Amino acid sequence: MHYDLLIVGTGSGNSVITPDFDDWNIAIVERGVFGGTCLNVGCIPSKMFVYAAELAELARHGPELGVHTRFDGADWPAIRDRVFGRIDPIATGGAEYRIEQCRNVTVYEGEGRFVGLKKLCVGDDTMTADQVVLAAGARAFIPEVPGLAESGFHTSDTIMRLDSLPEHLIVLGGGYIAAELSHVFGGLGSKVTLVNRSPTLLRTEDDDVRLRFTEMYRRRFDVLLSTQVLEVRRTDHHLEVDVSVDGDHRTIGGDVLLVATGRKPNSDTLGLDVLGVDIDHGGYVSTDEYMRTNVDGVWALGDITNPVQLKHTANAEARVVAHNLAHPDDLRAVDLGYTPHAVFGHPQVASVGLTERDVHEQAIPYVVKIQHYGDTAYGWAMEDTQSFVKLIASPDTRQLLGAHIIGPQASTLIQQLIQGMRFGQTVDEMAHGQLYTHPALSEVIENALLDL
Numbered sequence: 167m168h169y170d171l172l173i174v175g176t177g178s179g180n181s182v183i184t185p186d187f188d189d190w191n192i193a194i195v196e197r198g199v200f201g202g203t204c205l206n207v208g209c210i211p212s213k214m215f216v217y218a219a220e221l222a223e224l225a226r227h228g229p230e231l232g233v234h235t236r237f238d239g240a241d242w243p244a245i246r247d248r249v250f251g252r253i254d255p256i257a258t259g260g261a262e263y264r265i266e267q268c269r270n271v272t273v274y275e276g277e278g279r280f281v282g283l284k285k286l287c288v289g290d291d292t293m294t295a296d297q298v299v300l301a302a303g304a305r306a307f308i309p310e311v312p313g314l315a316e317s318g319f320h321t322s323d324t325i326m327r328l329d330s331l332p333e334h335l336i337v338l339g340g341g342y343i344a345a346e347l348s349h350v351f352g353g354l355g356s357k358v359t360l361v362n363r364s365p366t367l368l369r370t371e372d373d374d375v376r377l378r379f380t381e382m383y384r385r386r387f388d389v390l391l392s393t394q395v396l397e398v399r400r401t402d403h404h405l406e407v408d409v410s411v412d413g414d415h416r417t418i419g420g421d422v423l424l425v426a427t428g429r430k431p432n433s434d435t436l437g438l439d440v441l442g443v444d445i446d447h448g449g450y451v452s453t454d455e456y457m458r459t460n461v462d463g464v465w466a467l468g469d470i471t472n473p474v475q476l477k478h479t480a481n482a483e484a485r486v487v488a489h490n491l492a493h494p495d496d497l498r499a500v501d502l503g504y505t506p507h508a509v510f511g512h513p514q515v516a517s518v519g520l521t522e523r524d525v526h527e528q529a530i531p532y533v534v535k536i537q538h539y540g541d542t543a544y545g546w547a548m549e550d551t552q553s554f555v556k557l558i559a560s561p562d563t564r565q566l567l568g569a570h571i572i573g574p575q576a577s578t579l580i581q582q583l584i585q586g587m588r589f590g591q592t593v594d595e596m597a598h599g600q601l602y603t604h605p606a607l608s609e610v611i612e613n614a615l616l617d618l
Contacts, residue, residue: 172295177202179301219353339426519568537614543605
């Protein structure tokens, strides 16, 4: 079967199909669940769990403010069923819409593999297309550890659907997935042990942020840093993980193991060597600024091409690909400058731009300001002594180079700084060019800008 457009992946790839393509004959291929990582096993379900864990964590701290709240435990099946009772119908509905109501779209369910130039096989079906969009996403990276494959471990794809709350969760990893899911399970009542090979958690964040985050997580959980995993064993319903902490061998016992050691692009599952597209050393499909690969008529977007692996970047790339497919004589470049990210742990972390480590390495002149939440009215009301905003600016242009926040509402507070950076405002314009609501938490941003 020949198509005008073939899309591999139904996450952000699905949103490429706009009304501009109503007269195109389109095939879309999905090997897993319709809707991609974000909807089914990533951003959305995890944040629904995070919100429940946040309520539990706040209840624990009510007495510090004279409020007689406490955490008495969680009904895990009820929490889980609320999450997936809402998400699963969306995934099912998305597939049904494409299959039943989009007459110009054919959905193929199964593993797709290229067998020639723009020629893909899915089971017994073979198809070709004039234009191809690679949007097949990424998957959990599983390290090579003796006994791990036989241990019955979980990844972020499966752990949120557990039947019961673990008594003791062991987490391998120290990035954003490990941080968020540790907060979920620890907040709802599990004992959590984090095993991380790096000397801090969230190692790519600004140094002040990652050190503070690690310090705060060590108060909540058993955190093993600079630790190598030697072996994993399962005995009946019990897990044992042998580790080396600075040369000292230990065995950790638990009942559930989460592997959160990163994600890898699905480029190696599609037979892309036959298609002939360039792939970099990390396994990511290479594109130009218009999201074109080196093969004419083949485009790529999302986690298969972008190491950042964020839904908001994938959506931006999908919009560019959709426009460029429909308007080949008016190509648009993707603009991912000032791309923010957030970690929905407890505390939250949000960041955009350069870290202080980056400006040091690049020998860029800079000034820096750290503003503590507790030095503003709302932070004082919260009795917050740990959270802060860190801003890095150029003394010459007066523009922000980077912004890093750790604390409540960090993922929201960062947005006004992204907007100022994106539209070229100086720190002086951001500080003086608008009124800040008093005594809102946004005053922590205002005060940091004023000091710069």
